[in-house]
Amino acid sequence: MTIIRQGSLFGLQELYNLEPTQRFDAIFSAIDIEPIFALVTKKSRFGRPVELNYAAMIYSLVARLTERIPFVKDLVKRLKxxxxxxxxxxxxxxxxxxxxxxxxxxxxxxxxSNVLEKVQETLLHQAITEGFISDDTVAIDATHFEAKDQAPPKEEKPTSEPKKRGRKSKEEREQWLIEKTELETNLPLFEKKIEDQLDVPLSDLRTEIPQDPQWGVKKNSEGKNVFWYGYKAHLAVGTTSQYILQSVFSSGNLNDGKAAIPLLKGIQERVSLPTLRYETMDAGYDYEPIYTQIHLMGHQSVIAYNKRNEPEPIGFDKYFAPTCVREHSYRYDSFDSKYETLKYTRPKECKDCPLANDGLCQKVYKVKITTDLRKYTAPARGSKVWKEIFKRRTAVERVNAYLKQYFQLNHVRYRTGKRAKVHFDLVTLVYNASKLAVDRINATISHQLAA
Incomplete structure (x- = not known):
C-alpha cells in the first residue's frame, strides 16, 4: 500500500527533495512559456535555418536556477x-x-521586452483562479544584492565654492529661485519627491526606474554604515500565501520608499484580488504619498511610524490616541468604513474619576483618518489588531531569504542593468512557479486523503 505524505508538511524544501524529473515537470507546468517562445523564435522563413530548440533553452534557464548552476557556461557543460x-x-x-x-x-x-512580467502576471492569475492566493494583507520590503563585477571607486563630492556671507539681494534671490525650480523640474522622476509619482502612469514608472549597478548604503546591527555595489529587489508579498504579487528591480542607491508606489500601482492594476485590505511596511516607508496611494486604492496602511524631529503631540499619546485630562489614553474601539472614522472610548482609569461626571472628559472620541492619513490608520496605531497585522510583515523577509538561498538572487552574472533584470525576473518567476507547484501537489494530496 502506498504511503501518502501529509499535505500540510509539503513545502519548498520537500519540492527540492524530489527527483529532478518530477521537480522540473512540476515547475515547468506552472509556467506558460508561449509568450517567451514567440519572442525569441525566428520570424521569417528566409535566412539561416533554425537549429536550436528554443523552448528547451527557456526551460533550461529555469532549471539552471533550481539546480543552482552559477554560470551559463556551466549550464552548457551540464547539458553536454x-x-x-x-x-x-x-x-x-x-x-x-x-x-x-x-x-x-x-x-x-x-x-x-517586458515579456517575463507578462508571464508572471499570467501565473499569478492562474494561482488566484485555482484558489491558492486569497490574502488580505500585502507586505512590502526591499533587499540588496551585489553585482558580480568590479565596483568603480566611489566618487568624491566636488568642493563647492565658499558661500557669500550676508543675505541675497531681491534680484539674486528671485534668480536663485528660478534656477532651483528649473533644476527640480528637469530631474529624473526617481530623483524627485515621492509625491510626484502619484499622477504618473504605472508604465512610465516602470520605464524610468534606474537599473544600473550603483553604490548603496545600509546600517548594520551596530548602527554603522556598510557600503555595497549592486542592485535592490523590491517585493510585495502576500503574507499568507507568500506569493510575490509585484516586484521591482532597481539600482542599489534607490530609496526604498521611492519603489513603493510602483509596487502599489502594480497591485492595483495587475493583480485582481478583491480580498486585499492592508499593506504593511517598516518605518522606511513612512511617507505621506504612500499613505495617499494606499487610501486611493481603498486599502488601509499598517506602516511603522518614523519620528522625524517632530514635537510631542499635545493631548495625544505616542500612538496619536486622544488622552483625557489626567493623560490616560483613550481605547481604540472600532472603525467606521462608511465615514472613514476611528472611534475611541473612555479609558478604564476614568471609570471612577470625578472629572468624568463634570463633563471635562468626553465618553467617546471620533476622528476621521483623512485628517492625517499618516497618523490615523485603520486599525488605529498601537491597537492589538494593528500589531497583529504588522507582525505579518515578516513574510516578505522570509521570501527574500528564499530567493537568496534557493533561487540564486545573489548570483547576478551580468554587467548591465537590463540583463541583470532578466535574471531577477526569472528568479521571481521561478519562485512563484515553485510555490504554485507545491500548492498543486498539496491540493492533490489533500484530495487523496479526503477520498
Missing amino acids: NDMIFRLDCGFLVSDTVPSESAYSRMITLISE
Missing part, C-alpha cells in the same frame, strides 16, 4: 555531459546543445 538533464529540459537526443553565445542572444532579446 548529462543526457538525463538534457532530456528533462526538453531537448531531443538529436538536438544540438546551444552555445553560450546562443543563450546570450536569447537573453538580450528578452531584456528588450
Whole structure:
C-alpha cells in the first residue's frame, strides 16, 4: 500500500527533495512559456535555418536556477555531459546543445521586452483562479544584492565654492529661485519627491526606474554604515500565501520608499484580488504619498511610524490616541468604513474619576483618518489588531531569504542593468512557479486523503 505524505508538511524544501524529473515537470507546468517562445523564435522563413530548440533553452534557464548552476557556461557543460538533464529540459537526443553565445542572444532579446512580467502576471492569475492566493494583507520590503563585477571607486563630492556671507539681494534671490525650480523640474522622476509619482502612469514608472549597478548604503546591527555595489529587489508579498504579487528591480542607491508606489500601482492594476485590505511596511516607508496611494486604492496602511524631529503631540499619546485630562489614553474601539472614522472610548482609569461626571472628559472620541492619513490608520496605531497585522510583515523577509538561498538572487552574472533584470525576473518567476507547484501537489494530496 502506498504511503501518502501529509499535505500540510509539503513545502519548498520537500519540492527540492524530489527527483529532478518530477521537480522540473512540476515547475515547468506552472509556467506558460508561449509568450517567451514567440519572442525569441525566428520570424521569417528566409535566412539561416533554425537549429536550436528554443523552448528547451527557456526551460533550461529555469532549471539552471533550481539546480543552482552559477554560470551559463556551466549550464552548457551540464547539458553536454548529462543526457538525463538534457532530456528533462526538453531537448531531443538529436538536438544540438546551444552555445553560450546562443543563450546570450536569447537573453538580450528578452531584456528588450517586458515579456517575463507578462508571464508572471499570467501565473499569478492562474494561482488566484485555482484558489491558492486569497490574502488580505500585502507586505512590502526591499533587499540588496551585489553585482558580480568590479565596483568603480566611489566618487568624491566636488568642493563647492565658499558661500557669500550676508543675505541675497531681491534680484539674486528671485534668480536663485528660478534656477532651483528649473533644476527640480528637469530631474529624473526617481530623483524627485515621492509625491510626484502619484499622477504618473504605472508604465512610465516602470520605464524610468534606474537599473544600473550603483553604490548603496545600509546600517548594520551596530548602527554603522556598510557600503555595497549592486542592485535592490523590491517585493510585495502576500503574507499568507507568500506569493510575490509585484516586484521591482532597481539600482542599489534607490530609496526604498521611492519603489513603493510602483509596487502599489502594480497591485492595483495587475493583480485582481478583491480580498486585499492592508499593506504593511517598516518605518522606511513612512511617507505621506504612500499613505495617499494606499487610501486611493481603498486599502488601509499598517506602516511603522518614523519620528522625524517632530514635537510631542499635545493631548495625544505616542500612538496619536486622544488622552483625557489626567493623560490616560483613550481605547481604540472600532472603525467606521462608511465615514472613514476611528472611534475611541473612555479609558478604564476614568471609570471612577470625578472629572468624568463634570463633563471635562468626553465618553467617546471620533476622528476621521483623512485628517492625517499618516497618523490615523485603520486599525488605529498601537491597537492589538494593528500589531497583529504588522507582525505579518515578516513574510516578505522570509521570501527574500528564499530567493537568496534557493533561487540564486545573489548570483547576478551580468554587467548591465537590463540583463541583470532578466535574471531577477526569472528568479521571481521561478519562485512563484515553485510555490504554485507545491500548492498543486498539496491540493492533490489533500484530495487523496479526503477520498
